[in-house]
Amino acid sequence: MKIEIRGIVKKFSKMNILNGVDIDAFEGTCVGVLGINGSGKSTLFNILAGVSLCDAGSFFCDGRDLLKCGTKDKKNIIGYVPQSPPLIEELSCIDNLKLWYSFGQLKRELENGVIKKLGVDEFLKTPVKKMSGGMKKRLAICCAVANNPRILIMDEPTAALDILCKKAVADYIEYFKSSGGVVFVSTHDYTELGMCDKIYILKNGSTKLYDFDGNIDKLIGCLKDD
DSSP: OEEEEEEEEEEETTEEEEEEEEEEEETTEEEEEEOOTTSSHHHHHHHHTTSSOOSEEEEEETTEEGGGSOHHHHHTTEEEEOSSOOOOTTSBHHHHHHTTSOHHHHHHHHHHSHHHHTTGGGGTTSBGGGOOHHHHHHHHHHHHTTTOOSEEEEESTTTTOOHHHHHHHHHHHHHHHHTTOEEEEEOSOGGGGGGOSEEEEEETTEEEEEOOOSOHHHHHHHHSOO
16 A cells, blocks of 8 residues: 655645645655644645645545545544544443444454554443543544544544554554554654654645654754744
8 A cells, every 4th residue: 555645735814734744755755744732733634634635636546536535435434533533432432432333343353453452442332422532532542443444543542642542543553553554643652653664744834754863852953933
């Protein structure tokens, strides 16, 4: 699988939030997108996931432009975990899962699939409104991958999570990669950069490939406005 994101442009009023974003990725890899608050990371991910439209650009997967695909086709290719999980607060964990999984599929995932891997089976009867942030995030990941997508887009997947939840999410990202998938993540936590095979900095509306060598001061300098 080859991913080519080319020339993504998004305008709000007369301002260009994204001004020609280019990203490349291959199967079995995790791509990190870094940028300061307001740089356009969430806007970019919303476009790639099909939540928002762009003004120009393409998102090719093996030569097929996913930005021109219908919603149904995208669900079988892309899974999306936004910053705020799209869960129904009044329902329990298991009832939220039933909205995404068939009975047979849910049974398999509970026994030895993503639901088991992320420990979501430990709080199936808990109402979403009583869940911690980490529980909600893990449940959101389970919902996002219900259709076995080839691409997983995660907007700050471990923000505000404790160390156990961070590890659970990181382990699943490694599992998804090992299955041949492509993961896109945005993060503000430099300790998570180690799970990224490639890193892009989003700055002034465009992206630039960045070779992270462990020097945090250098990275901060690149993230700051000119």
